[in-house]
Amino acid sequence: SAVISQKPSRDICQRGTSLTIQCQVDSQVTMMFWYRQQPGQSLTLIATANQGSEATYESGFVIDKFPISRPNLTFSTLTVSNMSPEDSSIYLCSVKGQGAILNTEAFFGQGTRLTVV
Amino acid sequence: AQTVTQSQPEMSVQEAETVTLSCTYDTSENNYYLFWYKQPPSRQMILVIRQEAYKQQNATENRFSVNFQKAAKSFSLKISDSQLGDTAMYFCAYSTDSWGKLQFGAGTQVVVTP
Numbered sequence: 001s002a003v004i005s006q007k008p009s010r011d012i013c014q015r016g017t018s019l020t021i022q023c024q025v026d027s028q029v030t031m032m033f034w035y036r037q038q039p040g041q042s043l044t045l046i047a048t049a050n051q052g053s054e055a056t057y058e059s060g061f062v063i064d065k066f067p068i069s070r071p072n073l074t075f076s077t078l079t080v081s082n083m084s085p086e087d088s089s090i091y092l093c094s095v096k097g098q099g100a101i102l103n104t105e106a107f108f109g110q111g112t113r114l115t116v117v
Numbered sequence: 118a119q120t121v122t123q124s125q126p127e128m129s130v131q132e133a134e135t136v137t138l139s140c141t142y143d144t145s146e147n148n149y150y151l152f153w154y155k156q157p158p159s160r161q162m163i164l165v166i167r168q169e170a171y172k173q174q175n176a177t178e179n180r181f182s183v184n185f186q187k188a189a190k191s192f193s194l195k196i197s198d199s200q201l202g203d204t205a206m207y208f209c210a211y212s213t214d215s216w217g218k219l220q221f222g223a224g225t226q227v228v229v230t231p
Binding site: 031033041042043044045048090092094105106107108110111113 | 152159160161162164167208212218219220221222223224
């Protein structure tokens, strides 16, 4: 399995500011994924982060609002920019498992609970 | 576009009893993967069980089993001998590839009562 560490685990931020969330994996992975889980809702994919190339964003998400970095095969950051209360959500990092058995399984970090006031 | 539908917002079950969660999906793909994830209050997403579409045999993992009906595009989860620790939100998820990109249903809150 993959062990994923996300930081911070929670934060309360002022509107108009930005927050950068870090995701560290204990093994090298090709793709990393960022999801948003709005209060009481399901998970929605924000973007796929590949090392060495621009992130691929899903419909409804843009790079200016959610810039992503992927400097190496074990680390990624997601920034939530110019925050508003509507950005209050749990943000989760995910990676695909490695190996013949685990490569169809996604592993998740513990999530970052963001509250914008 | 693929969609995943969970029509039961909440299910309550007594300890030691059995509960079945429903999930339907829409896809034009022939090969894909289906998952049930559990999210307890800790927020950690935990894989409960997975099913490859090309496998006809239903997956089983201890007290958890699925009823996979490919033609009907149905993927239900049965929790047997429910335990208090099973209380969590359960998400059905679909993936059309092996890259780890998932599409989730709305979730079903399972509450196990003593």
